Amino acid sequence: MVDRRTDDGTEKNGDTSRRTFLKATGAATASAGVGTGAVSAASEDRAEETDVEAMLADLTLEQKVGQMTQVDVGTFDPESAEIPDSFGVETLGEYFSELELGSIISGGASPPTFDPEETVTGINALQEYNLDNADHSIPFLWGVDALHGNTLLAGSTSFPQRINMGATRNIEAIEDAARQTADSAAAMGAHWTFAPTTDLQRDPRWGRFYEGITEDPAYLGEVSKARVRGLESNDRLCSTVKHFGAYSIPENGNDRAHARTSMRDLRTSLLPPYRTALEADPATVMVNSGAVNGKPAHASEWLLTQMLRERYGFDGVVVSDYDDFYRMLSNHDYTDSFRRTVKEGLNAGVDMYMIGNGGEAPGPAEFIETTVSLVEDGEVSTECIDESVRRILELKDELGLFEEPTVDESEIDAVLGGGQAESEQLARESMVLLKNDDALPLSGGEDVLLAGPGYDPDLDLENRFLMRHGGWTLGWQGIEEGAPSEGGPRPRGETITEALEGSLDGTLTHVPTDFRAQPYNPETSDANGDFGFTDEQEADVREAAGSADAVVVVLGEGPHNEGFGDRNELALDPAQRELVAAVEDEAPDTPVVGVVLAGSPRGGTETFDSLDAVVFAGQPGSDGGHAIAETLLGGNNPSGKLAFNWPESVGKVPNNYDAYPPLDDQEPLYAFGHGLSYTDFEYSGLSVSPGSVSDPANTPTVTASVGVENTGDEAGEHVVEVYNTQSYGSVLQPDRRLLGYERVALDAGESTTVDLDLDLSALEVVPGDVPGILPKVVEPGEYELTAGKETTTLSVENAGSITDDRPAVGFDLDDGNAPAGLVEFLRGLGR
Numbered sequence: 005m006v007d008r009r010t011d012d013g014t015e016k017n018g019d020t021s022r023r024t025f026l027k028a029t030g031a032a033t034a035s036a037g038v039g040t041g042a043v044s045a046a047s048e049d050r051a052e053e054t055d056v057e058a059m060l061a062d063l064t065l066e067q068k069v070g071q072m073t074q075v076d077v078g079t080f081d082p083e084s085a086e087i088p089d090s091f092g093v094e095t096l097g098e099y100f101s102e103l104e105l106g107s108i109i110s111g112g113a114s115p116p117t118f119d120p121e122e123t124v125t126g127i128n129a130l131q132e133y134n135l136d137n138a139d140h141s142i143p144f145l146w147g148v149d150a151l152h153g154n155t156l157l158a159g160s161t162s163f164p165q166r167i168n169m170g171a172t173r174n175i176e177a178i179e180d181a182a183r184q185t186a187d188s189a190a191a192m193g194a195h196w197t198f199a200p201t202t203d204l205q206r207d208p209r210w211g212r213f214y215e216g217i218t219e220d221p222a223y224l225g226e227v228s229k230a231r232v233r234g235l236e237s238n239d240r241l242c243s244t245v246k247h248f249g250a251y252s253i254p255e256n257g258n259d260r261a262h263a264r265t266s267m268r269d270l271r272t273s274l275l276p277p278y279r280t281a282l283e284a285d286p287a288t289v290m291v292n293s294g295a296v297n298g299k300p301a302h303a304s305e306w307l308l309t310q311m312l313r314e315r316y317g318f319d320g321v322v323v324s325d326y327d328d329f330y331r332m333l334s335n336h337d338y339t340d341s342f343r344r345t346v347k348e349g350l351n352a353g354v355d356m357y358m359i360g361n362g363g364e365a366p367g368p369a370e371f372i373e374t375t376v377s378l379v380e381d382g383e384v385s386t387e388c389i390d391e392s393v394r395r396i397l398e399l400k401d402e403l404g405l406f407e408e409p410t411v412d413e414s415e416i417d418a419v420l421g422g423g424q425a426e427s428e429q430l431a432r433e434s435m436v437l438l439k440n441d442d443a444l445p446l447s448g449g450e451d452v453l454l455a456g457p458g459y460d461p462d463l464d465l466e467n468r469f470l471m472r473h474g475g476w477t478l479g480w481q482g483i484e485e486g487a488p489s490e491g492g493p494r495p496r497g498e499t500i501t502e503a504l505e506g507s508l509d510g511t512l513t514h515v516p517t518d519f520r521a522q523p524y525n526p527e528t529s530d531a532n533g534d535f536g537f538t539d540e541q542e543a544d545v546r547e548a549a550g551s552a553d554a555v556v557v558v559l560g561e562g563p564h565n566e567g568f569g570d571r572n573e574l575a576l577d578p579a580q581r582e583l584v585a586a587v588e589d590e591a592p593d594t595p596v597v598g599v600v601l602a603g604s605p606r607g608g609t610e611t612f613d614s615l616d617a618v619v620f621a622g623q624p625g626s627d628g629g630h631a632i633a634e635t636l637l638g639g640n641n642p643s644g645k646l647a648f649n650w651p652e653s654v655g656k657v658p659n660n661y662d663a664y665p666p667l668d669d670q671e672p673l674y675a676f677g678h679g680l681s682y683t684d685f686e687y688s689g690l691s692v693s694p695g696s697v698s699d700p701a702n703t704p705t706v707t708a709s710v711g712v713e714n715t716g717d718e719a720g721e722h723v724v725e726v727y728n729t730q731s732y733g734s735v736l737q738p739d740r741r742l743l744g745y746e747r748v749a750l751d752a753g754e755s756t757t758v759d760l761d762l763d764l765s766a767l768e769v770v771p772g773d774v775p776g777i778l779p780k781v782v783e784p785g786e787y788e789l790t791a792g793k794e795t796t797t798l799s800v801e802n803a804g805s806i807t808d809d810r811p812a813v814g815f816d817l818d819d820g821n822a823p824a825g826l827v828e829f830l831r832g833l834g835r
């Protein structure tokens with residue numbers, strides 16, 4: 005399978021015959037016109053109050069399961085017959101008239117068109133068709149992947165990818181970006197975005213590493229919570245905490261492979277970020293596509309019901325991932341029976357099944373038929389179905405869909421490319437200066453050679469912007485699936501070349517080298533690109549390098565997504581290394597600066613030793629070109645900090661900053677928290693108050709204070725971080741744990757005292773022996789705290805639980821889930 009999404013027509017349906025809207029309540033008849041921004045027409049006849057129970061009672065079993073079904077479509081045209089043969093209907097319109105589907109997805113950041121106006125009128129028209137033709141006129145939910153901005157439309161703001169967000173330590177700015185995303189997605193007509201991704205960023209071999217914020221569980225939880233708040237700040241949009249849980253640690257680094265972990269790891273690191281995000285009350289959760297400790301997550305009642313609903317109290321809609329009941333057969337080889345996976349998935353706690361757009365996977369009709377038969381045979385209860393449908397209808401009600409099924413078509417224009425200030429700020433603050441041997445900043449007066457991947461000879465197109473935006477940007481694998489057309493749809497923004505040209509007083513020579521994006525073909529390159537350095541390009545580079553005052557080489561990897569992005573190595577592609585070698589050879593005394601555009605820690609000493617400075621720019625999006633130019637020229641004093649360990653090589657993976665000792669031979673190339681500046685910051689006098697905590701359950705937060713002085717010559721921003729660096733307990737303690745962070749801005753010579761809230765829940769461990777089932781506690785002891793070279797000690801006198809004062813789910817004698825034999829066994833053991 006290559007491109008799972010199609011990009012197709014936008015015809016709308018003009019049929020205005022309507023059936024009863026909210027017939028179940030007998031309350032109203034909608035008569036909205038199509039494409040008129042016709043919210044008000046529909047609302048004239050709206051139900052005074054939605055009676056979800058009455059609606060539920062009026063649905064047949066088939067129609068209920070229809071509401072539990074979501075399908076990926078590539079068109080707005082109800083007459084379109086581009087429906088996979090196996091799907092049981094002949095046109096898109098029949099999804100509604102025959103199957104009464106509850107939800108539509110234009111997945112992969114690929115709506116049927118990238119044109120804003122056509123999209124909003126298309127969604128409205130299809131909704132009208134649904135209301136006119138479905139028996140119950142229940143509005144559908146339109147779901148999208150607006151993951152770093154509403155990057156489904158030309159002209160949208162592509163905010164820096166999640167890997168960049170993590171480097172900023174700026175939760176407020178991240179929330180602001182999510183707010184803009186919500187307004188834009190809602191104005192487009194979407195009701196649902198499948199964000200925030202809340203999977204711990206642990207393994208850079210994994211193709212979705214760039215979607216992670218950080219490898220630190222507490223920081224990830226806080227950022228995800230803020231993103232839920234931001235995304236749900238618009239009443240017409242709901243968010244999705246995904247992919248519950250432990251998706252991000254496939255043991256072989258391959259997307260959707262099995263995760264081998266432990267109860268202790270799950271409870272200490274992997275699940276807490278979701279728990280924290282759930283505190284913001286997201287409307288939906290998406291399930292992990294993989295398997296955990298031998299159990300597919302979609303079939304895990306422990307994860308989806310006992311943990312998610314009973315322990316964490318989640319009461320919203322649980323949606324499967326893409327075709328994932330089927331994936332239990334096709335990917336996990338768990339069984340050869342679709343019927344069995346549907347049964348297990350629904351009984352485990354999935355409310356809605358997300359169905360892709362074809363291939364081998366069963367379509368909506370088969371899912372509905374299978375589920376109906378399971379209910380008729382007593383293998384899935386009617387109550388289970390009713391509960392799911394109730395949640396789905398309530399969600400539609402909360403989003404106001406019964407009152408206003410369509411949106412005002414004039415609003416998208418005003419909001420689409422907005423949030424520029426927030427996007428610029430995030431891009432700037434995410435620039436991580438990995439290395440600088442006095443090469444940066446440039447003065448601006450130099451003659452500069454800019455080289456590096458950025459030209460597709462087959463398309464005859466400059467295409468470096470693909471590396472800047474990454475996946476989920478106007479296409480699943482990146483803009484136009486990595487094969488952009490001249491003048492084709494793009495997010496708003498400026499390229500690095502344009503930004504440098506606009507800011508240099510000297511001259512800029514640009515020699516882009518070959519880059520054919522190959523997102524679907526990881527076989528040809530581990531870097532999602534076919535990179536080249538032709539003789540002609542080498543000659544041009546040598547000639548320009550010889551006379552340049554400074555050389556900037558852009559390095560990195562192509563856009564990618566999911567399994568197509570999985571990588572077996574972190575070293576840069578050979579053609580890029582040849583480029584660096586040619587520059588070094590031609591101009592040994594000229595400063596050479598590397599700018600890495602990548603969604604993972606690409607590059608190691610084999611390349612960086614030849615560079616005088618390296619900026620990790622990640623995938624900084626619309627305003628990344630500008631932020632990079634500003635950083636190179638000193639207009640932005642870099643302040644980003646790595647939110648993950650940068651391993652020396654792929655052979656050192658896993659390489660996490662909070663690993664257990666021993667860590668000999670595991671020194672990362674650049675550690676979590678690394679990030680240089682053009683100025684120097686010195687710390688003094690770290691203290692903590694209170695210095696002694698009797699019970700962490702009653703004192704979950706303490707305050708650290710530290711003096712910070714900008715001792716250099718430049719103004720700058722700086723993220724002060726306090727870590728726990730040494731402690732002992734009944735189990736191994738992580739090497740380092742981040743407890744607090746605060747961004748400060750200081751002029752040259754200025755100093756201040758920074759107070760940081762330290763969240764002691766980051767010190768919780770699961771005590772006890774191997775099974776890891778006891779309540780989580782901060783254990784008594786002396787905790788060394790460190791900021792830079794300053795240290796102090798926090799004493800904890802008694803064990804106390806902050807987030808999880810009960811034994812692991814399934815082992816809690818009081819929660820009703822523990823099997824009788826186990827209860828007896830544990831009682832015998834005195835637990």
Ligand code: BGC
Pocket residue numbers: 109110111112113149198246293325326566
């Ligand atoms: C991804 C999800 C995404 C969904 C819809 C899946 O392949 O795993 O994260 O939301 O597709 O596009």
